[in-house]
Amino acid sequence: MPNLTSQGNLPEPLICGRFTLTFERPLVMGILNATPDSFSDGGSYIAFDDAMRRAEQMLRDGVDIIDIGGESTRPGAPPVPLDEELARVIPLVERLKGANVPLSIDTYKPEVMRHALAAGADLINDIWGFRMPGVIDAVRESHCGLCVMHMLGEPQTMQVGEPDYVDVVREVREFLQARCAELEGAGVAKARISVDPGFGFGKSVVEHNYALLAHLPETAPEAAAGVAPYPILAGMSRKSMLGALVNRPAPERIVASVAAAVCAAQKGAAIIRVHDVAPTVDALKVWGAMREAERAGLR
Template sequence: MFQRPRIFGIVNITPDSFSDGGKYFAADAAIEHARNLASNGADVIDLGPASSNPDAVPVPPAEEIRRLGPVIEALAGDGIPLSVDSFHVETQAFALAHGAAYLNDIQGFAEPADYPALAATDARLVLMHSIQGRGNADRRSAPEGDILDHIGRFFEARLAALEQAGIARARVILDPGMGFFVGPRPETSFSILARLGELKERFGLPVFISVSRKSFLRAVTGRAPGEAGAATLAAELMAALNGADFIRTHEPAPLLDAFSVAACVEAGRSQGQ
C-alpha cells in the first residue's frame, strides 16, 4: 500500500542559492514563503541559512544564527514543525534551543563532541551521506565500486557512533545524498533512487530524499533550475514509490497532488485483485 511521505518545504535564507537566487534572503520574505509552503502542504519547514552547492560561499555559525533568528522567532507560534539545515554545531545548538524538531546535517553529524548535546534532546536527526565527508558539495568523482555499498558503510559507522553516545537509533533518518553529494554523473543519483528499498531493508530506518531542482535532473532534461519542476516531480514521485519516507522539496503542492494520484492508483490496483 502506498504510504505518503512527509514533505519538507525548503526555505533558503541565503543570497547564493542555485535554485531560487536569494529570493528569500530577507527575513520577511523567508517568513512569508515558509507560511505559504505550509499552507500548500509542507509538513515541516526546512530552514537553510547557508547554501551547500559547489559554488557557495562558506558561512560562519554566527551569520547562520543571525539569518535564522528572526525567522524562527516569527514561525515559532505557527505550530509548524521546523528543521534547520546546518552542519555547524553552534547553529544546531541554537536551533535546538529554539524548538527545532529536526536537524538536517549534510556532514552526517561528524562532530563527536556534539553528541552529548544531541543525546539530551528528542529532535529527529537527518543523517546525510556525502562523498565529500566535510563541507559543501564539490565536483569530485564518485568512489569506485557500488555506491550503495559505500553509502551503507558510512551509515553503519555513523549509526554505531551515535548509538554509543546514547542517541536512540529510532531518532535517525537516513539521507543517501543526491547530485554532487554523490558525484557529478547523473547515473549515480538515479541508481540510488532506484535502489532505495535496499537501504530501507538493510537499516530498517526511514529514508529522506532531496532531489528538488538538482543538477542531475537538469543534466538529463537540459532545463534551468526554475524550469526543472516537471523533472523534480517525476523524481520525487519515483522516490516515494520506491519507499522514501521524507521528501524535501521547493514545491509541496504538486507533490501532494502526485501523492493523491498514486494513492488512488494503488487503491484501484487492490480493487482489481
C-alpha cells in the first residue's frame, strides 16, 4: 500500500485488541453517539436499532474504526449514570464485534472500560487522558489500544471563560508526554498508545485550535531519536472551530469537516475521527492519489 501520510517517519503499528493498526494511510474513525444530547447528532442514534443502522452504513462507507460513545462530552454536558452508559454501549459492542473493524469506546469510567473490554472492545478513547482513579488498572492487563486526550478543565466548565495557555502546542505536548510516561511506567506498552491534542476541549475556538492543527506533529510526545512517533488522532468533525469560520450550525458543517480532515492528513494525523464517513473517505482517496503522484515524480 502506498505511503499516504505527509510525515516521513510513520508511527509504529498500534496494538488495538484483536487488531494491529498500520498507518500507511490515515484511518477514518466513525463516531457512533448513543446519546440524547451530543452537540451534533444527539438523539439520532439513542435507540439500539437506529444505532445499528448507522454503524452498518459506516461499514458500507469504508470506516476503519467505530467509536461508540454513551455520554456526551460537549461543553456543559452533565455526567451520565454508570448503569445508563453501560446500557447504551455494551449491547452495541456485543452486536458489532463481528464486523471486522476495531471497536473503540469513548469513556473515562473504569467500570465502563472493564465491561466494554469484556464484551469485545478493542480501543479505549479517554477524554480525561487516563487520569481518573482506577482507569489504568482497568486497561493495564488487556491488549486494547489507548487514546490519550488532552483536556483543560472538564466538560462542564472547559469552555467557561477564555482558556489560557502561554504556548498551547508545547503545553499540550507536555501533558500528553506526562500521561504516556505514567501509562508506560505502569506497564502499558508504548505500542498500545495513541494521542489526541483535544481540539475544542478547553481551547479558544479559533486561536488555540488552529495553532494545534498548524503544528499537529509537534503535539505528540517527544520520543528518543530514531524512534517512531506516537500515532496522533485528530477529531475536529463539525466542531465550533469550524462553525466560527463558516457560520453554519453543526449538521451543516460537513464540507468544513472534510476540509479539516484533509488538513489533518496533510499534517500527519494517523487517525481522523468524523461524523461523516463517506465524504471523508472519498476526500482522503483523492488526497492520497495526489500524494502518491507527488512521491512517484509523475509529471
